[in-house]
Amino acid sequence: METAEEPMTPFGTFTAQSNKLQRQYQALLDQSTPYVTYRWVGTGVALLLFFLRVFVAQGWYIVAYALGIYLLNLFLAFLTPKFDPSSDALDNEMEDGSVGTLPTKQDEEFRPFIRRLPEFKFWHSATRAVVISFVCSWFEIFNIPVFWPVLVMYWLMLFILTMRKQIQHMIKYRYVPFTIGKARYNKNSN
Numbered sequence: 001m002e003t004a005e006e007p008m009t010p011f012g013t014f015t016a017q018s019n020k021l022q023r024q025y026q027a028l029l030d031q032s033t034p035y036v037t038y039r040w041v042g043t044g045v046a047l048l049l050f051f052l053r054v055f056v057a058q059g060w061y062i063v064a065y066a067l068g069i070y071l072l073n074l075f076l077a078f079l080t081p082k083f084d085p086s087s088d089a090l091d092n093e094m095e096d097g098s099v100g101t102l103p104t105k106q107d108e109e110f111r112p113f114i115r116r117l118p119e120f121k122f123w124h125s126a127t128r129a130v131v132i133s134f135v136c137s138w139f140e141i142f143n144i145p146v147f148w149p150v151l152v153m154y155w156l157m158l159f160i161l162t163m164r165k166q167i168q169h170m171i172k173y174r175y176v177p178f179t180i181g182k183a184r185y186n187k188n189s190n
Contacts, residue, residue, distance in 0.1 A: 033120060043127045050134045060137040061148040067133040068155050072162065074125055077117035079166055079177045113175055 008016070032039055054064050117125075136142045170176065 029124070036119070036123075039123050039127075043123060043130060046127065046130045046134065050130055050137065053134065053137050057137065059143040061146050061151055062144045063133050063136045063142050065151045065155060067129055069158075070129050071126055072155075072159060074117060074122055074129075076162060076166060078115055078119070078122045079170075080116045081173075081175060081177075082114040082116045113177055115177065 050067070051064070054060050
């Protein structure tokens with residue numbers, strides 16, 4: 001039993017093509033998931049190309065500054081636990097057992113560190129931001145004249161103050177968001 005195909009409208013054709021492209025893009029993302037090092041190296045190379053473009057062209061400092069602020073924001077979300085142990089609202093929800101938090105005492109139950117922003121989403125958002133910034137660096141409308149040393153100093157101060165606050169939070173609530181130095185257990189070890 002064959003059904004007659006309805007003629008596609010221009011909007012229907014556009015929707016079908018965009019859905020096909022989205023599926024292909026998602027398939028590429030799914031295939032790249034296990035290659036963490038290669039993904040980050042690719043993002044680092046793209047970031048290096050963007051900074052080289054800014055350095056050679058002597059412009060687009062506002063775009064670079066906005067990218068730096070965005071990447072700092074992503075990095076902080078990557079370092080922060082999903083359920084903040086310092087939140088008072090979570091303390092009320094903890095009594096009914098609906099929300100888990102990090103252990104604060106030695107005898108409490110172990111609960112793994114769950115990031116607010118998972119590594120893959122961090123990489124994906126950072127890569128997209130670098131690519132968008134690189135594209136913006138080719139349009140003169142985004143080349144706003146500014147005294148760049150002020151932006152660099154302001155960004156460095158913002159980074160230092162924010163990271164100091166984040167590190168104090170990590171020390172206070174005793175969590176380490178990295179797997180460096182943590183014990184690893186193999187399947188074969190008994």
